[in-house]
Amino acid sequence: MTSASALRQRLSRFGQWALRLELRVAPTESQRLFALTLLIGVACGLAAVAFHFSIAFAERMLFERAILAHGQWWVVAGVLTPALGGLAAGLLLKYVVPNARGSGVPQVKVAYASTQGALRLRDSIGKLFVASLQIGSGASLGREGPTVQICSGLASALGRFGRLSPRNRRRLLPVGAAAGVAAAFNAPIAAVTFTIEEVVGNLDQTVLSGVIVAAALAAVIERSVLGTHPVFSVPQAFGLNDARSLLLYAALGLAAGLLSVVFTDGLLLARAKFRKQRYIPDWAQPAVGGLVTGALAVAALYWLGTSGVNGGGYKVVEKSLSGLLPVKVLLLLGVAKLVATIFSYSSGGAGGIFAPSLFMGAMLGGAFGSLDRTIFEHGPEAMGAFALVGMGATFCGTIRAPMTSVLIIVELTSGYGLILPLMIANMSAYVLARYLRPVPIYEALLEQDGIHLKQRGSLQALDQLKLSTLPVQGADRARLRPAERASDLLQSAIPVGQHVFPVLNGADELVGLVTTDELAVLEQDPALGPLITASDIMRPPVSVGVNESLLTALDLMRAERLPELPIMDASGSLLGFIDEATIASAYLHESDPRSQPGSAAAEPSAVSKARTST
Template sequence: MSLQDQSNSNSVPEKIHALLLRLTPTERQRLLLVTIVSGGLCGLAAVSFHICIDKAEALLINRALAAPHLSWIYWTILTPALGSLFAGLALHYWVPGAVGSGVPQVKLAYALHSGYVSWRDAAGKFILGILQIGSGASLGREGPTVQICAGVSSLLARVTSLSRQNQRRMASIGVAAGIAAAFNAPIAAVTFTLEEIIGDLDQTMLSGVIVAAAIAAVVERGILGQHPVFQMQRAYSMGPASSLVSYAMLGVLSAIVSVIFTDSLLGLRGWFKRFTAVPKWVHPAMGGALTGALAVVGILWLKQDGITGGGYRTLSLALTGSLPAKVLIGLCLLKVAATVCSYSSGGVGGIFAPVLFMGGMLGGAVGYVDVAVLHHSADSIGAFALVGMGAVFAGSIRAPMTSVLIIFEMTGGYGLVLPLMVANMSAFALARHWRRVPVYEALLAQDGIHLPHGKPTAPEKSELELRGEVPP
């Protein structure tokens, strides 16, 4: 290419960049504009990811489950195995940084890489998340949405020449926008970003995080509708004061489930790291086949699906108190096992939705105990399922404020403030006592990465290095 051709090919981006600098001559003005644009684009990305996964599930795993005669058994095992196999190949040869949830990667980027999130990894997460979750892996879309949206914000920060400090800020803004759109929960998105990514109440970050979360939520509601994730048929309340004993017991059991889940996740993940009998790219297929087999067990044993994907449809049944105690307990155990298999084998997907599912099933089961022992109304079983969602989330993710607010916004269950606080804080405190390191930091530590505590400092990297690929 001649110098003249190269000059012409670069003229459009240069003109756009020059126009941006004229419209926003100061860094503060440019940051505000990029924050607004980022909120909108992240909302669109999150909604697109959501819709594509729904379409993929309808095309792949749902068709497998509905196959005639006994062929559904084979297809239910084969579909997630094949989807995970293709994802494993792509991860091995194309985008290794797209593996996993997405939250640990963004925590690492924020703490050590000035908020740099590779656009290539974000694009890979989008495509492979659709493939693997849509084919039946027991994983959620919310974690990948975090990395996708952080990648969008990080790219915008770089192309608009924001400072190193503001590039880091944009990563957290992308996280807030992604969570807000994924859960339709802008308030919880703000607290999650502060608790899990930033690590403290940094007022310099707060305004941008709020603006982006609000804009992303507006975009999500404009496309998908003005309703929470779970549309409750009735408004739950706490009931008799004696029910707090049962909610406290739910908190203790939630802590136990959270620790078992985390330890199992790390244990099997460590085993897969040591397992060399087959190529690494085959590992996700092994996890997919096991997940499919567990889904078959659930349907044959419990006559209920929900093991594949996030399981929100089945979780909605638990929130109405429609599932028997045996089904609730069985689904909780199977979901723990399936999520451990899907994630630890090298899957592309998050643990938010599975954790909420486990909590809903556990909570509903405790609700049956409350009815049998304390003779409270059976109408409260759904309330226990709702509180259980937050309690296992608090014990696993270790974001106590978010664990309360996200349940409010996802369900509208504002009448359960006190039970949520009792169960969630009990689960959080006990899980932290039994296992000091939260799940995301434990996953990074297993890879030999230890995040610094306190506010991160920018590493000494050139602008050229920042624009290149930062190793995951």
């Protein structure tokens, strides 16, 4: 019996040590969030590079090999290869990964607008393979939008693996999106502004720091593998050499705004037509888009002697920046790219519209550059300068991200000489496009799917509500002292509904928390009760100030996995508790249109009274 008693005592001590280790050594959620942010930056950089190589490999094996066929067979192969690629992609999107359809940015926006912020890793992996197949076979789509979904899905999966709360998993979505854009465009600064403008929608400081870190890390990974050179190589540094050209730059901005409206309207109209018709099954519709794209690509190669209709067309964009394309080729390529992208995307393909919008802008800008040469007798470099500005203006009118549209052109070319023309043209395109079509393209696509983003309305409502407006609860709940034995607490009558027990020192300062989870562990081994005090099992002190918002309290509850939190006044005194049910009730009351300022909710709250009395 003596040896058994000694063994039991040793096991009890070991259990006590293990419990302390678990409660005090395990990383907090904030620490896990920071570590995952670093990991996401690296992982997304590698994923974007893998996607880049995957598309390049598919292009070499499919479309480029098709147009190199002997004799006139290249015409047939060039037309059928995008169609067959679209057919294969349509089958995969129908039966394997239906959520991989489209560009990927709308999916990320929907996930971020929800409270869970979840994207499936399966959809991200499927996006990589299906988009590689379709773009590589000749579809007129870009890789940048899919990269956003791929990296955001990867970030969401890592957040689940790290056991983060739904709120923090949601915060990782823009982190992944920024890392994806930074690696896809080799443009970390533009990636940050794009994420703020298009995904987050505001300067959320809790998200911004992670976005910056992940974008920088992803860009470092991308540059270490693909090189430090910009995406587009320009033959010379462009600049504004004649102020008279500003008039044409402003006109280019207006033309780009009209082009972007035609482009987005064409996408939405063709998409609606494809969905409305009943003759072609949805899994075969991408083949129709591929057939149209293939025919236009072959026609451009046959009559114009140049590619660019298929894929992103970046090599042809570089030619336009060098002023090597005549006006006729610029205009015809721009129209062909417009039609091909509308059919490739609207038929249900997997790919983005970033690159096509840049391509069309370069063609339009090059044409304006030729006009500038004719009117003001400038040199051939004018065509490249106008092509560059046209890229930014069309991107701005299409995507509606004005800051990003300026910075992305600067980073894509590593040139700053055209900042003023870029700002003038981009703002002209943005204002005109927004005036003609107030709803941006991604929101319009979602509305066509029956999804209406509420711009985080519920979260904003919680952020505006303060704890001081709510009635205090739990002022009479049980409180512990650091030296209090756990056995005494287990034997005492625990108030019904209390899940968190504040541990207060002699000065009534909050020094820790004990939850029913710790008590449940002790109940399984009553012999540990007399050996363990509250200071042994308590968690670090977590509380919320009386002047904080309900959103702050809710985020903290989820981050720490606590059903309720202590409310502290400015002097550090415990006022009461706030739980999820109280937050939900306050939100429902605030959302009720019948609630009026003169109702009971407008009366001084018990929290305010308690704060005044102290």
